Structure formats: C-alpha cells, structure tokens
Amino acid sequence: MVESIVEFFKNLPPKACATCGTDIDEQHECYSNQCDSCNIL
Template sequence: MLMSPVEFFRQLPKKQCPECGQYIEEQAESYLTECERCLSKKVE
C-alpha cells in the first residue's frame, strides 16, 4: 500500500548543515544545504 504524501514528508529527517551539523529551519522554495552562519563565512 502506498504512503500518503503528507505522511511521507512528515517522516523525512530534518535538514542538517554538512559543515557544522546545525539543523536548518526549512523554508518553502529553499534549496540551501548549509546554514546561514556557514554561508556567511564563505562570503566574507
């Protein structure tokens, strides 16, 4: 039996920054893979 789409997305793990390990707060239409702190370090 197929899982409902809502249940599928509920079971996904939280997105985690690969640089520092901090969990990233998900936002609609966001494809970021690193947290704001690590991204700002790269810009400087």
C-alpha cells in the same frame, strides 16, 4: 501500500548543515545544505 505524499514529508528527519552539522530550520525539500551562519562565510 503507498503512503501519502504529506506523510512522506512529515516523516523526513530534520536537515543538518553540511558544514557544521546543526539542524537547518527550513523545509526539508529545499536545495540548501548549509545553515545561514555557514552560508555567509
């Protein structure tokens, strides 16, 4: 059975920064792969 799209997004793991590895505090489906601290550099 196919789960609902809401449940799919709720069950995604937190995104991690590609540079430093810390969890990114934003929506999982966004395109950014760096945290704010690493994005400034």
